[in-house]
Amino acid sequence: MHMIIAMSPSPSPLTTHVLNTALGVPGSNMTLRLYQQQPLTTVWHRITTGTTNGDERCPGLITQEQFKPGVYKLHFETGQYWASMGQTSFYPYVEIVFTISDLGQRYHVPLLVSRFSYSTYRGS
Amino acid sequence: MAVAESSPLTTHVMNTSDGVPGAKMALSLHRLDTRLMIWSMISVGTTNEDGYCPGLISREAFIPGMYKLRFETGSYWEGLGKTSFYPYVEIVFTIHYPAERFHLPLLMSSFSYSTCRGN
Numbered sequence: 001m002h003m004i005i006a007m008s009p010s011p012s013p014l015t016t017h018v019l020n021t022a023l024g025v026p027g028s029n030m031t032l033r034l035y036q037q038q039p040l041t042t043v044w045h046r047i048t049t050g051t052t053n054g055d056e057r058c059p060g061l062i063t064q065e066q067f068k069p070g071v072y073k074l075h076f077e078t079g080q081y082w083a084s085m086g087q088t089s090f091y092p093y094v095e096i097v098f099t100i101s102d103l104g105q106r107y108h109v110p111l112l113v114s115r116f117s118y119s120t121y122r123g124s
Numbered sequence: 125m126a127v128a129e130s131s132p133l134t135t136h137v138m139n140t141s142d143g144v145p146g147a148k149m150a151l152s153l154h155r156l157d158t159r160l161m162i163w164s165m166i167s168v169g170t171t172n173e174d175g176y177c178p179g180l181i182s183r184e185a186f187i188p189g190m191y192k193l194r195f196e197t198g199s200y201w202e203g204l205g206k207t208s209f210y211p212y213v214e215i216v217f218t219i220h221y222p223a224e225r226f227h228l229p230l231l232m233s234s235f236s237y238s239t240c241r242g243n
Contacts, residue, residue: 099209117238
């Protein structure tokens with residue numbers, strides 16, 4: 001039996017997901033941006049703008065080719081997210097700055113958020 | 125005897141990897157200047173042996189606005205001979221009612237952190 005394997009682009013080596021811990025639901029429709037820091041100038045260069053989908057994920061953050069060692073920043077528009085549900089938030093946005101050194105690994109940088117708290121961890 | 129009024133904004137750093145206070149961590153407090161859209165530094169400090177950093181801001185200087193607490197987590201873990209996923213942690217928050225008290229703890233390991241609004 002032939003198996004036809006569709007050629008699909010490699011998944012992003014960096015992924016995220018957002019959980020709304022106040023309601024225990026995915027943090028869907030949250031805008032986020034990924035930035036890469038230029039090593040010499042320390043200026044932030046925007047790589048992607050995206051929105052979390054119904055499963056709270058945002059695929060396609062970066063390609064393997066773009067993914068170099070260095071400092072990155074994920075910016076989550078948390079204030080906008082809560083405002084779209086008619087609520088205020090203590091945090092107008094959340095930025096998570098992290099260092100990538102080993103390109104052979106996969107990196108998962110989630111955000112668990114309520115209006116008055118948030119947490120993150122390095123997953124894979 | 126005059127007693128200095130304590131800061132209406134406080135923080136506390138906990139090293140959750142080792143189960144100890146995050147002592148001797150450098151941190152700074154900034155307020156967003158909305159005219160120029162740049163961050164102005166209000167104070168710089170280092171956490172004490174208990175992970176606290178008193179005197180972040182005076183009651184008079186604590187006006188409504190957007191603030192940022194920046195923790196030098198990378199340097200902290202380097203000082204313990206470890207690497208950290210996060211070179212620093214910045215927590216940006218909005219103050220509408222400065223008459224309240226705000227306690228912003230940071231619970232962190234070299235691969236995770238969390239914070240909340242307390243008082």
